[in-house]
Amino acid sequence: MGLFLLALVALVTDYSLVLMVRSAHISGSFSYQGLMEAAFGRPGFYLLTFLQFVYPFIAMVSYNVVVGDTVTKVLIRVFSLPPRSIFARRDYVVAMATIFVTIPLCLLKDMAKLAKASFLSLVFIIFILGAIFSRFISLAPYIPSTRDSWQVYNWGIIPAIGIMAFAFMCHHNVFLLYGSIEEPDQAKWDKVTHYSVFVSFMIASLFGIAGYATFTGYSQGDLLENYCWDDDLMNVARIAFSLTILFTFPIECLVTRAVITQAWRPVSHFFSTIAIVATTYLISISTDCLGVVLELNGVISAVPLAFILPAVSYLKLEEGSILSKRKLPALALALFGLLVAVLGFATIITTFSTVDRCSHGHYMSYCYQNRTN
Numbered sequence: 001m002g003l004f005l006l007a008l009v010a011l012v013t014d015y016s017l018v019l020m021v022r023s024a025h026i027s028g029s030f031s032y033q034g035l036m037e038a039a040f041g042r043p044g045f046y047l048l049t050f051l052q053f054v055y056p057f058i059a060m061v062s063y064n065v066v067v068g069d070t071v072t073k074v075l076i077r078v079f080s081l082p083p084r085s086i087f088a089r090r091d092y093v094v095a096m097a098t099i100f101v102t103i104p105l106c107l108l109k110d111m112a113k114l115a116k117a118s119f120l121s122l123v124f125i126i127f128i129l130g131a132i133f134s135r136f137i138s139l140a141p142y143i144p145s146t147r148d149s150w151q152v153y154n155w156g157i158i159p160a161i162g163i164m165a166f167a168f169m170c171h172h173n174v175f176l177l178y179g180s181i182e183e184p185d186q187a188k189w190d191k192v193t194h195y196s197v198f199v200s201f202m203i204a205s206l207f208g209i210a211g212y213a214t215f216t217g218y219s220q221g222d223l224l225e226n227y228c229w230d231d232d233l234m235n236v237a238r239i240a241f242s243l244t245i246l247f248t249f250p251i252e253c254l255v256t257r258a259v260i261t262q263a264w265r266p267v268s269h270f271f272s273t274i275a276i277v278a279t280t281y282l283i284s285i286s287t288d289c290l291g292v293v294l295e296l297n298g299v300i301s302a303v304p305l306a307f308i309l310p311a312v313s314y315l316k317l318e319e320g321s322i323l324s325k326r327k328l329p330a331l332a333l334a335l336f337g338l339l340v341a342v343l344g345f346a347t348i349i350t351t352f353s354t355v356d357r358c359s360h361g362h363y364m365s366y367c368y369q370n371r372t373n
Contacts, residue, residue: 003205005157009164010201012333016310017193019330020174021186023314030175039313046263048309051301052172053259056252057280058297063245064284065293068094069222070238073229091285098281101246106253106273117247124240129206131237135227136210143366146217158343162298163291167204168197169302171310172255218364221291228367253277299344307337
């Protein structure tokens with residue numbers, strides 16, 4: 001069911017990306033803000049502005065959660081730290097990463113300086129994927145089986161769609177990417193979109209298959225949480241993933257800061273950056289459950305941005321009846337997004353008391369019996 005859902009989300013994401021550029025050609029406005037304003041006036045503009053603030057803001061919170069989850073394990077392993085050491089505390093580790101890495105990078109006014117980090121991040125992702133497959137071969141036979149670990153579906157389907165939407169979310173960059181195409185047109189954009197979404201789907205599938213097949217019922221929201229702390233290969237993977245996250249953080253901060261400026265008024269680059277980064281830090285140390293953060297961001301912002309708004313803007317801008325053959329796929333997309341958002345939010349609220357199900361800071365039981373080096 002997981003792969004089916006991933007394929008479904010990939011397909012609807014692909015269609016929504018195509019739909020956005022199609023709507024732009026109709027309205028003549030090649031920006032997400034302009035598109036929403038053309039369709040719904042200033043209320044549409046402000047709704048989009050709010051969601052475009054929420055999405056990168058919660059994303060930054062999730063990045064801090066990842067850094068806290070991963071770097072602490074590496075420090076404990078490398079320096080043989082006792083569990084009560086201040087350097088083994090995730091709040092302290094995230095604070096140090098924020099002060100010495102995140103803030104200096106976010107204060108950069110020219111993000112082009114981080115261009116090389118994009119290629120480096122791709123290399124890191126390939127390495128992490130290779131490490132996960134390596135451990136699937138060597139570790140999976142020693143992981144105890146769990147009951148109903150291969151059941152077809154469970155009640156986590158709706159929140160899972162939100163997380164997948166978060167993973168595929170790139171709609172706030174659509175027109176920047178469209179403008180980078182030489183002599184852009186709808187046909188070229190459709191082709192680029194199809195290839196890009198397919199590659200993303202394949203990479204996500206490989207991570208999901210190898211990760212879940214290794215740990216089944218023990219799988220955590222942050223897959224790297226499952227690996228033993230003394231697993232040196234996966235500790236290198238943890239560092240690689242943390243670096244990827246830290247290099248991505250400034251881009252999300254840039255988007256958040258730009259949204260504030262557009263919606264309100266120009267603000268101090270320095271003080272707005274400090275305020276944004278500090279706030280995300282304070283929120284991130286309140287939870288160590290990455291899955292919950294991703295679910296929340298998925299249903300609150302990613303689903304509306306990726307599915308609902310592109311669909312309803314097209315329905316408003318395209319001439320003809322809403323039930324016309326040309327508009328029916330967009331109507332289905334809007335209803336799908338609305339259903340996922342409502343049910344996903346309701347699920348998170350009703351299961352909020354179980355957020356302590358994460359296993360951060362706990363040495364997984366199977367690690368006492370198996371050693372991987």
